Amino acid sequence: MSATWSNNHRPADVAAYVESGAWPNLTLADYLDAAMRADPDRTLFWETTRRWTVRDIHDSAHALASALNHLGVRRGDVISFQLPNWCEAVIIDCAAAIGGFVNNPIVLIYRDAELRQILPDCQSKVIFIPESYRGFDFRAMAERVRADAPSLQHLVTVRGDGALTLESLIALGKERPLKQERTDPNRPKLIMYTSGTTGRAKGVVHCHNAIHCDLSAHQRFWKLTEHDRSFVTGPVGHMSGYLYACNGPLQWRIDCAVVERWNVDEAADLIDNLGLTFTVGATPFLQDLVALSRQTGRKFETLRLFACGGAPVPPEIIRSVYRTLPNTVSYRCYGSTEAPTTTLGVSDPSDIDACALTDGEIFNNYVKVVDDDGRTLAAGCEGEILIRGPECMMGYSRDEDNAAAFDEDGYWRSGDLGVLDARQRVTVTGRKKDLIIRGGENLSAKEIEDAMHTHPAIRQASVVAAPHPRMGESVYAFIVCQEGATIDLPELSAFLTKAGLAKQKIPEAYELVTDLPMTPFGKVKKNVLRDRLAEKIRS
Known part of the structure; x- marks a missing residue:
């Protein structure tokens, strides 16, 4: 029996998307x-040893x-x-x-x-x-x-x-x-799972029109032509790799090189040998290319655009591109599985401050920033980022996940904190959701904690994001052991691996503590733990 899911696209919005041409009414077929x-x-697709x-x-x-x-x-x-x-x-x-x-x-x-x-x-x-x-x-x-x-x-x-x-x-x-x-084209095309604060993966459902509308926006904003050649480093099981490998090349009629695993030397050779012109990748990949250019003097002259997102992007990384790669424009983008590309960068790439310090301009989406009561805030005020538009998901696979996901005007509550300036540029400042973003992948803290709590030596556990020089964030655990028990990192890693957790969810560092800071309602004060970790790193 076919799965059935709720559709949170409002009929009036659908009619407007079709009438305006925002939805192309086409499928990948x-x-x-x-x-x-x-x-x-x-030849449309290039692998290391195969052509398609x-x-x-x-x-x-x-x-x-x-x-x-x-x-x-x-x-x-x-x-x-x-x-x-x-x-x-x-x-x-x-x-x-x-x-x-x-x-x-x-x-x-x-x-x-x-x-x-x-x-x-x-x-x-x-x-x-x-x-x-x-x-x-x-x-x-x-x-x-x-x-x-x-x-x-x-x-x-x-x-x-x-x-x-x-x-x-x-x-x-x-x-x-x-x-x-x-x-x-209005029927579901895709269901992709993203971790949430509940600890259970949530199925994000998109229709054909929304995905291809998103890719049409890319083509307009980035001025893509049939003479471009793309380079896909993100995994095809993740939204970025899925968009840019499985769908973009056919819609844009652009040749595409895909790599199974990131290796900066191989990537550099592909860029130069195939004349690749643009890519979308995570922060570590951009850092590696800049470092290689500084070491070798290679300038990757055909690479005109490197859009960066997923893990947090330090401003200095973007600035280093402009100093090192004279033909390459780079800026930060903001998106999610639910709303894949809310921003696509900065329309004036000569504004290096905007490229380095903001997460880009709103394009083909509607965005508002609200306070805890849902009131829209003025430009420059921090609040939760809400998104609506022709690229947004139909909804989640489970009705209970949809109940609080949208406001009365059909905006999706992203759970991200940020500010919107007078020029409609977004800067993400934090997250309301308790997620750890490692290399662009959302990791649920609760899922990791639930697995840790099954270890007989652990009485309480709480995990937070720790800064990571390459992956953006990693998992850091605070552990309260049972009386007379103890645990070390190798034992914890082996236990969680046996429990079936993916490698990136396993804590890379930990701290044994006598208790966890709690609210009167019995919830862990994670802000205190984050502050404690930050102080430890500073000292």
Whole structure:
């Protein structure tokens, strides 16, 4: 049975988006067919050792959509993939658009604990996985969690052996092609999970129109043309990698190079050898490129834009780009899984202060900053950032998550604190949500704490964000042990790994304390813990 979710797009807004042309009323299948008509033999995707033409993607995606139909997958059903940055993710996403399936990309580093939440929640029927990758057995993990995901009918191996492989499905679809009805662009296209303060992953649902509206805004703001070549470093299971690898190249008709894992020397060679012109990446990647340029004198002359987001971006990093890479513009962007790109940078990149100190100009979205009572604040006043517009999500997969997520005017409550200036530039100042953002990934403090509390030596635990020179933030734990017990970091890491937590959620440092500061209502005063950690770092 297909999953059904609430739609928080108000009918009047939908009508306005369509009438104004903000929503293109096209799906990825339409963009794929248009690219096929224009230049079927164009090499569109570049991996380190492989090249993929428009025809490769088109023929494989249509065959896969037919094969999935033969397996019993129907319109509105969810299919999942958990893959490295391989072009097969693009084929799967295109097949989903062709067949009317809802795609569920999953971050590659997620393990049993996360999959046991995600797969049953979205009622996924199929998951595409590598047989094994970098020493981890993905097929064994999928078999383990299958018992907790009753809707999951098929495990499909990509670039490996198994009872059912992507290659065999494509072959089946080519032998038994089916005519497909056109997918309604207002229907759900994507469900992607993001951690929240509740400790349970929340499914974010987007329609086709919202995703392609977002990418149209990129094209206008960044002035992208068919002569550009993009470079994707973000994982395809994350919103940035999904947008810029799976969807952007076909919509923009721009060649795209994808890398499985960041290596600054390999990245530099790709930029120079392929003439790559723009990328969107996390702070550590930009830092690495600038450092390499300083060491070697390489200027990456074709790279005209590096938009930076995810982890916090120190102003000095942006300023260093302008001093080191004369042909490259860089600025901060602000977005989320729920509202992917609320800002796309600064329209006047010669204003280096704006590029370095703000998170960019509002573009193609409506934003207001409100106080705790929901009153809109004047420019320059700090409050919670609320967002509405044609790029925003339809809603969360669970109704209980939607209840407090939107205000009476349809604005989504981001949980982020910030200020909006007179020129409609946003500066994010903090978070109301208790999240740790490590390398652009949202980590739920409560989920980590809940796992720690299952250790017999731990009486109380609280985790906060610690500054990290490369990843932006890391997990720092305060632990109160049971009387007469103790614990060290290796033991804690081994325990949490066995419990199924992904590596990035495991504390990298900790402190044993006799008690935790509490409110009269029994809640941990995390502001006190953050201040204590900051003082420890300063001293």
